[in-house]
Amino acid sequence: xxxxxxxxxxxxxxxxxxxxxxxxxxxxxxxxxxxxxxxxxxxxxxxxxxxxxxxxxxxxxxxxxxxxxxxxxxxxxxxxxxxxxxxxxxxxxxxxxxxxxxxxxxxxxxxxxxxxxxxxxxxxxxxxxxxxxxxxxxxxxxxxxxxxxxxxxxxxxxxxxxxxxxxxxxxxxxxxxxxxxxxxxxxxxxxxxxxxxxxxxxxxxxxxxxxxxxxxxxxxxxxxxxxxxxxxxxxxxxxxx
Amino acid sequence: xxxxxxxxxxxxxxxxxxxxxxxxxxxxxxxxxxxxxxxxxxxxxxxxxxxxxxxxxxxxxxxxxxxxxxxxxxxxxxxxxxxxxxxxxxxxxxxxxxxxxxxxxxxxxxxxxxxxxxxxxxxxxxxxxxxxxxxxxxxxxxxxxxxxxxxxxxxxxxxxxxxxxxxxxxxxxxxxxxxxxxxxxxxxxxxxxxxxxxxxxxxxxxxxxxxxxxxxxxxxxxxxxxxxxxxxxxxxxxxxxxxxxxxxxxxxxxxxxxxxxxxxxxxx
Numbered sequence: 402x403x404x405x406x407x408x409x410x411x412x413x414x415x416x417x418x419x420x421x422x423x424x425x426x427x428x429x430x431x432x433x434x435x436x437x438x439x440x441x442x443x444x445x446x447x448x449x450x451x452x453x454x455x456x457x458x459x460x461x462x463x464x465x466x467x468x469x470x471x472x473x474x475x476x477x478x479x480x481x482x483x484x485x486x487x488x489x490x491x492x493x494x495x496x497x498x499x500x501x502x503x504x505x506x507x508x509x510x511x512x513x514x515x516x517x518x519x520x521x522x523x524x525x526x527x528x529x530x531x532x533x534x535x536x537x538x539x540x541x542x543x544x545x546x547x548x549x550x551x552x553x554x555x556x557x558x559x560x561x562x563x564x565x566x567x568x569x570x571x572x573x574x575x576x577x578x579x580x581x582x583x584x585x586x587x588x589x590x591x592x593x594x595x596x597x598x599x600x601x602x603x604x605x606x607x608x609x610x611x612x613x614x615x616x617x618x619x620x621x622x623x624x625x626x627x628x629x630x631x632x633x634x635x636x637x638x639x640x641x642x
Numbered sequence: 643x644x645x646x647x648x649x650x651x652x653x654x655x656x657x658x659x660x661x662x663x664x665x666x667x668x669x670x671x672x673x674x675x676x677x678x679x680x681x682x683x684x685x686x687x688x689x690x691x692x693x694x695x696x697x698x699x700x701x702x703x704x705x706x707x708x709x710x711x712x713x714x715x716x717x718x719x720x721x722x723x724x725x726x727x728x729x730x731x732x733x734x735x736x737x738x739x740x741x742x743x744x745x746x747x748x749x750x751x752x753x754x755x756x757x758x759x760x761x762x763x764x765x766x767x768x769x770x771x772x773x774x775x776x777x778x779x780x781x782x783x784x785x786x787x788x789x790x791x792x793x794x795x796x797x798x799x800x801x802x803x804x805x806x807x808x809x810x811x812x813x814x815x816x817x818x819x820x821x822x823x824x825x826x827x828x829x830x831x832x833x834x835x836x837x838x839x840x841x842x843x844x845x846x847x848x849x850x851x852x853x854x855x856x857x858x859x860x861x862x863x864x865x866x867x868x869x870x871x872x873x874x875x876x877x878x879x880x881x882x883x884x885x886x887x888x889x890x891x892x893x894x895x896x897x898x899x900x901x902x903x904x905x906x907x908x909x910x
Contacts, residue, residue: 408908415907481866483893483905620895 403549404618407485415480422472422493423548429465429500430544434537436462436507437603441533443511444526444596449518455511462504469497485620492617496547499606499613503540506599506606513592523589525575532568532600535561539607546611552618558611559623565604572597573632662687662827662857663708663731663745668722670703670712677703679881680722685827685857690849692872692889693861696909699878701861705829708859709745710738726826743770746820750832752812754804754819759796762804762815763787766823782822790818791848810841817848821856828852830860834867846871865905869893877901 410416436455443452473494476482482490517523539558546554573594580590616622661684670678678700685691685708693701703712710731712718724731731741743766754762763783766772773779783800787793792814796807804815813833820828830849834842849858849871862868868875868889875892877885877900885892885901896902903909 407906408903410907411909412907483865483869484896484902486906487894 403551406550415476415486418472418476418480419486419489422469422476422490425465425469425472426493426497426500427544427548429462429469429497430540430547432458432462432465433500433503433507434540434544436504437510437533437537437540437600440507440510440514441530444514444517445530447514447518447522449515452511452513452515452518456508456515459504459508462501466497466501470494473497485617488617488620492547492613495613496610499609503603503606506603510596510599513596517589517592520589521585523579523586523593525572525579525590526593528568528572528575529593529596529600532565532572532597535565535568536600536604536607539565539604540610543607543610543614546614547617550614550618552615555611555614555618556623559608559615562604562608565601569597569601570632661685662727664723664725665704665707666723668704668707668720668724670700670707671719671721672715673717677881678707681878681883683876683883683886685859687826687857688854689873690853690858690860690871691874691876692868693859693876693878694863694865694868694904695878695884696904697863698880700881701876701878702831704878704883705831705859705861708827708829709742709747710736711742711747713738740770743823744825745827745829746823746825748813748816748820748828748830748833751836752809752816754807754812754815756803756805758801759804759807759815760800762819763822766819770823772823786818786822789821789852790814791844791851792818808841810837810844813837813841813845814848817845817852821852825856827857827859830858832861832863835863842867865893877904879904 436458439451439458440455442448443455473490477490480486539561542554543558545551546558576590576594576597580587612623663685664682665684666682667680668678668682669676669680681700681704683691693705695701706712707720707724708731712720720732726741726744730736731745755765757765760783763786764773764779767779767782773782784793784797787796792811795811796802796815804812807815813836817828817833834845837845846867849860852858853873860868860872872889874886875889876883877892877896877898879900885896885898887897891897892901893905896905
């Protein structure tokens with residue numbers, strides 16, 4: 402449920418500047434969504450060229466983040482924002498940094514997709530599109546929550562992160578088996594493992610955006626969400642007798 | 643940096659337990675106009691309280707209730723209770739001159755007496771009989787000027803008129819004058835609004851050093867100032883106390899929409 406747009410400021414240019422910053426952050430988010438989708442596309446269609454294009458396009462996100470940061474710092478310096486305005490600025494700063502980071506993961510997926518296109522296909526790749534759709538929808542909803550100032554949608558996004566973690570856990574297990582069965586798959590499987598990890602991290606970052614939106618709208622930080630990534634606990638299978 | 647810091651934070655003999663002053667359901671009328679509509683609030687010694695709100699919200703009116711400065715306004719009528727250490731300040735037996743020594747005030751425009759720097763400080767202690775000898779009075783004057791962070795600037799020119807000082811120095815002289823009679827509470831009504839940023843910073847630093855020794859209440863239109871120097875903030879609007887809470891909370895996450903709209907510049 403989107404919250405009411407705040408009452409306008411007496412000084413109109415303040416509202417204009419905040420709107421401009423919000424537009425910039427949303428624009429970054431849209432670009433990151435496209436980057437994730439293209440990177441996965443490159444992987445599935447084994448399109449090495451597209452993968453490299455994704456990697457190149459990341460520079461634009463870096464540039465926009467610099468722009469958003471400069472704009473936020475300038476507003477803070479000149480307007481000395483308070484209360485929800487202050488939270489708005491802090492959220493914009495943090496969210497733009499998170500989106501930039503998401504862009505880095507998409508770039509990495511693009512590069513790996515390009516490398517994988519040159520070798521034989523690996524079968525567990527089939528689980529990636531679903532993971533990709535999940536994290537892309539989390540990112541999209543986190544950004545919608547930002548645009549609409551919707552704390553409830555933000556909470557909804559946070560709740561979905563465990564699904565991504567579950568998929569990652571299951572992919573991790575199948576890749577281990579896959580690699581053990583045939584050592585020729587190890588290079589591609591390792592790439593795929595990193596790609597899955599990158600998607601899992603994007604899910605975490607979308608969750609962080611949702612947390613920032615929740616803080617911005619309500620002034621309250623949410624308590625720690627559950628973590629479902631179990632892979633740090635995995636060990637080698639017991640040696641056969 | 644400041645030789646007075648230790649002194650300023652030295653605990654007073656009086657216990658800090660309980661509020662220094664309490665206001666309960668205070669209404670103020672100017673003729674038939676109700677300027678303050680039933681406000682209750684406690685003032686403690688360990689915190690600086692800032693009163694904020696748009697012009698005409700009642701914050702200065704309320705401030706002036708604490709040492710009965712509203713008595714000087716013929717049409718003003720105050721109802722409700724205000725106590726100082728449990729004693730009703732509006733009781734007929736209350737000596738108003740004595741009250742104003744215990745609850746001192748600093749005004750928006752520095753108002754030194756047209757006398758020497760020394761006399762500006764010495765006047766109060768003398769009429770209240772706080773010094774038995776010239777040397778004791780000298781000590782009180784030096785002490786007050788030191789606590790106001792002004793001593794090193796004026797020690798060699800105590801005979802010069804107070805009005806010859808800069809605006810910021812005059813304001814600190816007025817604070818020193820309030821301190822000289824060893825008050826329990828200091829009320830400040832926009833003490834920095836006529837000062838430049840450097841003089842303002844010095845007064846703010848002084849307020850910070852005086853905190854803990856005196857209960858301090860400051861009315862300010864400068865939101866940043868309230869955020870910088872107070873531990874508690876009270877927001878007034880149209881004669882109501884809308885919100886009173888920790889300064890940190892008020893300025894990051896106010897509970898009331900009216901408070902938020904005011905501090906973020908959306909009021910009206």
